Amino acid sequence: MRILFFPFSLLYHLVTSFRNxxxxxxxxxSFNISIPTISIGNLTVGGTGKTPVVExxxxxxxxxxxxxxxxxxxxxxxxxxxxxxxxxxAKTIGDEPFQxxxxxxxxxDVAVCEDRLYAIxxxxxxxxxxxxxxxxxxxQHRKIIPSCNILLNDYSRPFYNDILMPAGNLRESxxxxxxxxxxxxxxxxxxxxxxxxxxxxxxxxxxxKQSVPIFFVSTQYGPQVPLLNKNYQFTEKVILVTAxxxxxxxxDHIRRNFHLIKHFNFxxxxxxxxxxxxxxxAFYRTQNDQSLSILFTEKDIMRIxxxxxxxxxMEYPVFFQPITYKFAQGESEFEDFxxxxxxxxxx
Numbered sequence: 001m002r003i004l005f006f007p008f009s010l011l012y013h014l015v016t017s018f019r020n021x022x023x024x025x026x027x028x029x030s031f032n033i034s035i036p037t038i039s040i041g042n043l044t045v046g047g048t049g050k051t052p053v054v055e056x057x058x059x060x061x062x063x064x065x066x067x068x069x070x071x072x073x074x075x076x077x078x079x080x081x082x083x084x085x086x087x088x089x090a091k092t093i094g095d096e097p098f099q100x101x102x103x104x105x106x107x108x109d110v111a112v113c114e115d116r117l118y119a120i121x122x123x124x125x126x127x128x129x130x131x132x133x134x135x136x137x138x139x140q141h142r143k144i145i146p147s148c149n150i151l152l153n154d155y156s157r158p159f160y161n162d163i164l165m166p167a168g169n170l171r172e173s174x175x176x177x178x179x180x181x182x183x184x185x186x187x188x189x190x191x192x193x194x195x196x197x198x199x200x201x202x203x204x205x206x207x208x209k210q211s212v213p214i215f216f217v218s219t220q221y222g223p224q225v226p227l228l229n230k231n232y233q234f235t236e237k238v239i240l241v242t243a244x245x246x247x248x249x250x251x252d253h254i255r256r257n258f259h260l261i262k263h264f265n266f267x268x269x270x271x272x273x274x275x276x277x278x279x280x281x282a283f284y285r286t287q288n289d290q291s292l293s294i295l296f297t298e299k300d301i302m303r304i305x306x307x308x309x310x311x312x313x314m315e316y317p318v319f320f321q322p323i324t325y326k327f328a329q330g331e332s333e334f335e336d337f338x339x340x341x342x343x344x345x346x347x
Contacts (some may be wrong), residue, residue, distance in 0.1 A: 009167040023142040036345040039146035041139025043159040047245030048152040049186035071136040073112030084110040089306030147345040151180035177207035217325035224319040232317040243270035
């Protein structure tokens with residue numbers, strides 16, 4: 001089927017290349033921001049692991065910076081500029097921004113807006129102490145020139161082996177990796193060897209500017225967190241529920257370490273209905289097994305908490321899976337690189 005879509009990919013290439021060319025020749029204007037801004041994004045559609053990278057930056061910098069994350073709020077039910085408050089949930093600001101807010105609400109601020117260039121002056125007016133803005137999923141947002149452009153590359157779906165949508169998964173051509181100031185290869189196996197690291201660096205460096213640093217991170221699955229009832233203990237038998245772009249790494253992790261009974265898989269960013277959650281609970285009850293847990297991803301559970309749907313899960317052993325990243329090498333070098341970017345912007 002993808003072969004049949006190839007002519008449309010050529011048309012898409014013409015459109016995206018023409019748009020980028022208009023920015024490159026400054027027919028469309030791009031603007032520098034008065035405070036440091038870090039953009040985190042990708043060339044590949046869906047599932048490259050932006051959220052753990054944003055959270056890593058928040059953890060690294062929140063003690064020394066007044067941080068605001070700015071996202072478009074994908075699939076939220078509202079429009080326009082919003083700063084997250086206590087009454088908000090995934091439907092009002094989007095699941096990923098709500099995850100940032102839910103996890104770091106006393107330490108950072110979270111904003112959403114379709115137009116980031118419009119949003120930044122609003123942020124600086126309402127939150128004048130802001131001294132760092134993290135632009136979530138903004139690699140294609142050319143209206144703003146970030147202080148640092150972080151490009152993410154999925155280890156299992158490298159952009160340099162892909163082609164443009166709809167025949168492939170690229171949002172824009174490989175050559176646009178040249179806008180990156182740093183590249184992070186996500187979801188690497190923990191046992192990746194130096195020879196493979198160098199091979200991947202060589203493939204990426206064909207498309208980036210000279211001497212752009214490349215880092216590698218592997219996924220770390222933390223202890224499963226009970227959703228509501230803290231008395232439940234996570235068990236060896238698991239019913240897994242996912243609504244993310246690429247659930248395969250998590251499925252593999254569960255199969256390696258637990259006994260996967262059933263996997264309920266939904267489309268990325270899916271909003272669960274009452275009937276769907278009741279169907280999951282009905283399956284749990286038919287098993288008649290007290291040593292069984294129901295596991296959601298952390299992002300997916302954000303679409304349930306803050307709504308009445310959580311009441312359906314109240315009496316059951318429901319957990320969510322936190323995900324973080326571990327650097328294969330060079331973590332201190334990455335942190336030094338980010339700090340130099342921030343210092344240079346302020347100078």
